[in-house]
Amino acid sequence: MYGLVNKAVEDLVVSRYGEDMWARIQELAKVDAVGFVSMEAYPDEVTYKLVGAASEVLGRPASALLEAFGEHWILYTAREGYGELMAMFGASMREFLGNLDNMHTRVGLSFPQLQPPSFVVRDAGPRTLELEYHSRREGLAPMVVGLLKGLARSFSEEVAVEHVHGRDRDGFDLFRVELQAAA
Numbered sequence: 001m002y003g004l005v006n007k008a009v010e011d012l013v014v015s016r017y018g019e020d021m022w023a024r025i026q027e028l029a030k031v032d033a034v035g036f037v038s039m040e041a042y043p044d045e046v047t048y049k050l051v052g053a054a055s056e057v058l059g060r061p062a063s064a065l066l067e068a069f070g071e072h073w074i075l076y077t078a079r080e081g082y083g084e085l086m087a088m089f090g091a092s093m094r095e096f097l098g099n100l101d102n103m104h105t106r107v108g109l110s111f112p113q114l115q116p117p118s119f120v121v122r123d124a125g126p127r128t129l130e131l132e133y134h135s136r137r138e139g140l141a142p143m144v145v146g147l148l149k150g151l152a153r154s155f156s157e158e159v160a161v162e163h164v165h166g167r168d169r170d171g172f173d174l175f176r177v178e179l180q181a182a183a
Contacts, residue, residue, distance in 0.1 A: 001041070001042055001044055001046075001047050002040065002041055002111055002113075002114070003036035003037045003038045003039065003040045003041075003042055004036075004038040004039070004044070004077070004080070005047055005073075006033075006036040006042060006046060006047055006050065006166045007035075007036045007038060008069070008072065008076040008077070009047065009050050009051070009054070009069060009160065010022055010036070011072070011076055012039075012068065012072040012076075013054060013058075014019035014095045015028050017058065019095075021057060021058070022141050024057050025050060025053045025054045025057050026050070026053075028053035028056060028057060029046075029049040029050050029052065029053035030049065030082075030167060031046055031049060031050060031053075031165040034100065034149055035048075038080070039110070039111070041111075041113040044137060046061070048139075050113060050160065051065055051069075052067060062139075062142075063142040064115070066075065066139075066140065066142040066143040066146065067142045067145050067146035067149075068146060069143055069146060069151035070142070070143040070144060070145060070146020070147040070148075070149070070150060071146040071147070071148070071153070072146070073143075073146070073147060073150065074147060074150030074154050075150060075153075075154075078154065083104065084106075084150060085103070085107070086103070086154075088103075089102060089103045091153055091181065092130065092155055093152055093157050093159065093177075094179065095150060096155070097119065097121045097129060097151075097177075098121050099101065100119040100121075101116075101118055101119060104116035104117075104118075106138060115136060116137075117133055117134055117135035117137075117140075117143055118134040118180070119131060119132060119133060119134070120134070120172075124176065127178060127179040127180075128178050128179070129176075129177040129179070130164075130174060130175070130176055130177075131144075131148075131174070131175040131176075132172045132173070132174055132175055133172055133173040133174075134171070134172045135173075138167075139177075141163055141166060141167075141173045142163075144163075144175060145161050145163060145174065145175070148175065148177055151183060157180070157181075158178060158180035159177055159178060159179055160177075160180065161175055161176070161177055161178075162175065162176040162178075163175055164176050
């Protein structure tokens with residue numbers, strides 16, 4: 001994963017729990033980087049070790065942290081200069097989800113070692129989408145739940161997200177996304 005991901009993990013921890021907690025997490029994970037370089041590729045293991053250590057230090061399940069991270073990622077990347085890029089790929093959550101693979105292709109021009117997931121979106125009703133999440137990385141389905149919630153917030157929409165099944169069933173995770181009527 002690129003350093004931008006690890007910087008976002010650090011930003012989430014520091015913003016919610018403080019610098020001291022981040023230092024404890026880095027120590028437990030045995031990740032002694034003073035700072036991550038956004039455009040540099042790091043082994044996936046670094047990110048997994050940080051999440052595992054954060055789970056232990058903060059006393060929260062890794063799945064809950066990954067979901068929080070997914071939601072945080074949307075806000076973080078917009079702040080870090082990717083908001084305009086994201087806006088190019090949809091004016092609504094439905095439109096944006098349909099363009100996720102196109103966006104990842106575009107991002108890949110700047111991040112040549114990027115190995116993004118792939119998404120298949122299907123209409124499953126007037127306000128319901130099914131989202132297939134295909135990834136070579138294991139254990140990140142909770143992050144997708146957070147990403148979907150963060151995207152909804154960024155579009156001022158409300159969603160209910162259900163993780164229908166894991167990749168062990170059909171080789172991909174399936175999510176049902178209910179777009180809530182505006183209040």
